[in-house]
Amino acid sequence: MLENKKKLDEIKSKKDNWEQELLTPALEKVGPKRQQGVVGIGHLEDPVKEIYTPLDLEEIDFDYLKDVGFPGEYPFVRGSEPTKDPGNPWINRVYAGSGTPEDSNKRFKFLLKEGAEEIVVAADLPTQIGYDADHSMSVGEVGTVGVSLSTLRDWEILFDGIPLNSMKRVGILGNTIGPIAFAFFIALGEKQGLSPDEYVVHLQNDALKEYGARNTQFIPIRPAVRLATDVVRYCAEKRMNWNAINACAAHYGGAGTTAAHAFAFAAAITYIDYIVDKGLHIDDFAYLFNIFTIGETTFTGVSVIRAVRKIWARMMKERYGAKDPRSMAIKMTAYTVAEASAQQPLNNIVRIALGTQTYALAGVDYIFNASYDEGLSIPTEEAARVCIRTQQILAKETEIPFVIDPFAGSYFVESLTAKLEKDILHYLEEIEEMGGAIDAIEGGYFQKKVVEQGMNRTIGYATGDKPHVGVNCHAVDQEPQIPLFTQDSGVAKKRLESIKKIKQERDNTKVTQCLNKVRQVAQTDENIVPAVLDAVRAYATLGEICDVWRDVFGTFEFTKSYSI
Amino acid sequence: MDIVDKMFQGDRLALARLLSILENNTPEVPLVMSRIQQNQDNGYYIGFTGAPGSGKSTLVDKMILQIRNNNLEVGVVAIDPTSPFSGGAILGDRIRMQNHALDPGVFIRSLATRGSLGGLSRAAKNTARILNASGKDYCIIETVGVGQVEIDIVDTADTTVVVLMPDTGDSIQAIKAGIMEIADIIVVNKADLKGTDQLIADLMLMLHENQRHSWWQVPVIATQADKNIGIKELFEKIEEHKEVLKDTGMLVAKRKEQRVSEFMEIIEQTLLDVILESQKDDSEFCEIINNVMAGLIDPYSAAKKVFGNENLIKRWMMRLSSEILIERRRVDA
Amino acid sequence: MYGVMFLALLSSLKAIAYKEAQMDTKKVLMTKMGLDGHDFGVKILCQMYRNAGFEVVYTGQRQTAEMVVAAAIEEDVDVIGISTLSGAHMHSVPLTMEEQKKQNIDIPVIVGGTIPPADVEKLKKVGVAEVFPTGTDANMSIEFIKKLPNRKSLKRG
Incomplete structure (x- = not known):
């Protein structure tokens, strides 16, 4: 101990010397440095030091066993599992879908042939908001940002020739339609002759995130939380090994990486409290959670993900009394979008690769990435292939997969991890003082934080303080043209016909019975999933089920749009 | 036919342009105001004021609905502060009132407080007058309840509603700032929050100790605007206040003053x-x-x-x- | 006699009081149409515009062409700004232009967001004043709005 103290004193005095004799004159030569308080999405919010030394570890009272430990062991900073298969260090996901189910089926087959390991279904906005393609609100939006999906028939077409168990996983966002999306996957499995334990579904199902950021909500916030947690309860009771819910930091990335993760934790707490209230023990269901992280720049990303794993583990153990290590070892999902630009779009390949590399270094379990043309339209086949190849190159051509948590022990990364952990907990405390995630969202806190930071970023870009290569510096007069995906203009018409046809073919008496059952269950505290599952099996449309919910729970009023 | 005639005939664009004249303080203002002199007191003026976050806009939104359900027409002047740094403003009150966007019986106009020339209160008052002159039965003036100038605008109202919410220091601040002095009706909005009963009790006590008029006891109404709770009661109180003002001759006296x-x-x-x-x-x-x-x-x-x-x-x-x-x-x- | 004097006096008083009028303040209507819910961008722009000295009326989201044009009329704005990230711009924007014609008005419309280059010309063809695709420096749209003619005068009534 005394020996250690002596050593640190020596380092301190040598460091002071170095600063005086070498650093100061060198800094004078370099001139004023660019502002370090970088305000990018998921970037560092505070300035960093010139160098980090053992003194920084001393400052945070660094204790390897307590603060880091071993992979697969509490507090799971180095990952949820003891090791990773260097051949398959993470799951290579692709977010895809547009137009009709037939169009998307073709795209899925292409992506799987290129090596995608998981398809994350991108649904169009009407589908995400609970409208069928034939609803008046859907006009102009059918199949534009995703695939239009109304009935089980659409899902059968979507995965025609693609058994669900032929992929490592299959996923969808479905944040406001969680139980319906979930039911579609079960019913589709049945059609393909598969039982739910033969394939794995990865649902985002983070209802709160819509109210806080994405705005596809259509019923009031509290019933939406109930519906999302019904899915988790259903999986817990059936002991399913699916990913029932994600706590998302990703869409709040604009607020800064620490605030974004605090929002995710606050949402997770809301869901967990709701489920615990229903009488479940934390160890019955915590393993069904997953955190959708954000932090794309190398050191911040790696540090924040390590900090998040630690916070989750401690929260499970200390706050909720978890005993099962599975509850404490959180798995992470990440999506790289980087600061992609519409200008010189090929530059985005580099940006996205670097972001993806961060997640690879951090040991994220499920990774997907944006295509370089994302800022311009739906990806072309070529652009989607580059997404898959980016991950394959990182997984197969680099040494990243061979060493677990390679930055552990770095003076910089460890002190940054400690700092980010503190910052996340600070924000979380603030949110809890407001009454938790729902109150913070309704009070406009989440949105305000994102807009505030967004302002800083926008101003940074506009003044040039924050360089954006190819945009506010190194711009070109003539923007390079790249081929873009064009949507078949007949999508809406085809979708209308398909819905009309299914409504003629199905047993409408049965559909009415099923919808009545959904209504009846919605009015109680019972789990909605079985009733929705029966409705889906009977080819009730998504819009019909959501209309029942609107009826029972009321419609979300956008007049409440939380602050500006 | 000029723009004022068009406005009288129900042309919304003409009405909007007239309001721009006031908003921009153009030299035509006196002329315009003299043209509507005879019609400006046809309607009734209701002022809503209260701290940001107290839910005024939502309350006004529901009040619009209440008035429309009685088959009457309503104009709204929604005032938001001008940034002293840039001179710009964000006028966000329409978000809460968008359900009425296509209702021809409702006309909503957002206004920034702009400079400090004293023109603010006049533009806002005149906007309300033109809305009433255009045939609205009611004109609601909504302000951020901070600062003397805005209190001044609300003072144009025949009935002034002060909106408070429980569990914040704002209410005490409001009392200190004298905002209670201008209230004809006090609303405790978000009345499902804790602290509501205490706040209402405090207010009742204070109002009991400082009754301003022998002919009107300022009522305290609990509302939950987002759930449409208490809105009907509030409207009935406004109507009651209106009747009292008329019966006692106070309305006429107030307008003269x-x-x-x-x-x-x-x-x-x-x-x-x-x-x-x-x-x-x-x-x-x-x-x-x-x-x-x-x-x-x-x-x-x-x-x-x-x-x-x-x-x-x-x-x-x-x-x-x-x-x-x-x-x-x-x-x- | 007294009445005439009063009117004259009134006029003169107003005229003086209004000398420092802010007639050049631009009033902007910002909106999100259809189902597009990504509103951080438009909210940031609202703040930028406020900081640039504009008065910004924000309608909120899920607006129809009829709602947007009705609000633009009531507020008598100088420009309508539509933020779109959902790819539905070739539907919502032309509808807004048509609705303007129907209501006999002609307020300049600017569109920003995820707009493929090929759509920029198409939007201009239906009458859009300017398009600001994702990544455009916010100052460019600010400068553009500043240069727009001021609509708010009696003559245009």
Whole structure:
């Protein structure tokens, strides 16, 4: 101990010397440095030091066993599992879908042939908001940002020739339609002759995130939380090994990486409290959670993900009394979008690769990435292939997969991890003082934080303080043209016909019975999933089920749009 | 047919353009206001004020609905603060009222507080008057309840509703700032929050101890605007207040008082403008100002000197009448 | 006699009081149409515009062409700004232009967001004043709005 103290004193005095004799004159030569308080999405919010030394570890009272430990062991900073298969260090996901189910089926087959390991279904906005393609609100939006999906028939077409168990996983966002999306996957499995334990579904199902950021909500916030947690309860009771819910930091990335993760934790707490209230023990269901992280720049990303794993583990153990290590070892999902630009779009390949590399270094379990043309339209086949190849190159051509948590022990990364952990907990405390995630969202806190930071970023870009290569510096007069995906203009018409046809073919008496059952269950505290599952099996449309919910729970009023 | 006639015939664009004239303080304002003089008191003015976050806009949104359900028409002036740094403003109140966007019986106009010339209260008041002149049965004026100027706007209202919410320090601040003095009705919104009962009890006690009028006991109404709770009661209270004002002759008296006070305000502002203008080029006046500035003469004696200077006064009068001539020509043209 | 004097006086008083009028303040209507819910961008722009000295009326989201045009009329704005990230711009924007014609008005419309280059010309063809695709410096749209003619005068009534 005394020996250690002596050593640190020596380092301190040598460091002071170095600063005086070498650093100061060198800094004078370099001139004023660019502002370090970088305000990018998921970037560092505070300035960093010139160098980090053992003194920084001393400052945070660094204790390897307590603060880091071993992979697969509490507090799971180095990952949820003891090791990773260097051949398959993470799951290579692709977010895809547009137009009709037939169009998307073709795209899925292409992506799987290129090596995608998981398809994350991108649904169009009407589908995400609970409208069928034939609803008046859907006009102009059918199949534009995703695939239009109304009935089980659409899902059968979507995965025609693609058994669900032929992929490592299959996923969808479905944040406001969680139980319906979930039911579609079960019913589709049945059609393909598969039982739910033969394939794995990865649902985002983070209802709160819509109210806080994405705005596809259509019923009031509290019933939406109930519906999302019904899915988790259903999986817990059936002991399913699916990913029932994600706590998302990703869409709040604009607020800064620490605030974004605090929002995710606050949402997770809301869901967990709701489920615990229903009488479940934390160890019955915590393993069904997953955190959708954000932090794309190398050191911040790696540090924040390590900090998040630690916070989750401690929260499970200390706050909720978890005993099962599975509850404490959180798995992470990440999506790289980087600061992609519409200008010189090929530059985005580099940006996205670097972001993806961060997640690879951090040991994220499920990774997907944006295509370089994302800022311009739906990806072309070529652009989607580059997404898959980016991950394959990182997984197969680099040494990243061979060493677990390679930055552990770095003076910089460890002190940054400690700092980010503190910052996340600070924000979380603030949110809890407001009454938790729902109150913070309704009070406009989440949105305000994102807009505030967004302002800083926008101003940074506009003044040039924050360089954006190819945009506010190194711009070109003539923007390079790249081929873009064009949507078949007949999508809406085809979708209308398909819905009309299914409504003629199905047993409408049965559909009415099923919808009545959904209504009846919605009015109680019972789990909605079985009733929705029966409705889906009977080819009730998504819009019909959501209309029942609107009826029972009321419609979300956008007049409440939380602050500006 | 000119724009005012068009407005009277129900042309929404004409109405909107007239409101822009007020908003931009163009020289046509006096002319416009004189044209609607006879019609401006057809409707009834309701003011809503309260701290940001108290849910005023949502309350106003539900009040619009209540008025429309009674088959009556309503205009809304929603005022938001101008940034003192940029002169810009974000006018976000429409978000809460968008359900009425396509209702021809509702006209919503957002207004920024703009500069501090005293023009603010006049533009807002005149906007309300034109909305009523256009045939609205009610005009709601919604302000952020901070600062004397905004209290002043709400004072234009026949019935002033002060909106508070429980569990914040705002209510105490409001009491301290004298905002309670202008309330005809107090609303405790978000009444599902904790602290509601306590706040209502405190308010009742305070109102009991300081009753302003023998003919009106200020009521406290609990609302949950987002759930449409308490809105009907609030509207009934407003109607009750309106009837009392009419029955006691207070409404007429109030309007008379408002007219005179506005007249005086305009006189005061103009004289002030003329005097301020003259400090640019009136050498005699400037010399006195310089002496005051240097501390060579005390302000009281200096003022005495000014008002004893017949020539200076005469020059001010000339300035005033030349301004009148210029303006006459402009209006005639 | 007294009445005439009063009117004259009133006029003169107003005229003086309004000398420092802010007639050049631009009033902007910002909106999100259809189902597009990504509103952080438009909210940031609202703040930028406020900081640039504009008065910004924000309608909120899920607006129809009829709602947007009705609000633009009531507020008598100088420009309508539509933020779109959902790819539905070739539907919502032309509808807004048509609705303007129907209501006999012609307020300049600017569109920003995820707009493929090929759509920029198409939007201009239906009458859009300017398009600001993702990544455009916010100052460019600010400068553009500043240069727009001021609509708010009696003559245009």
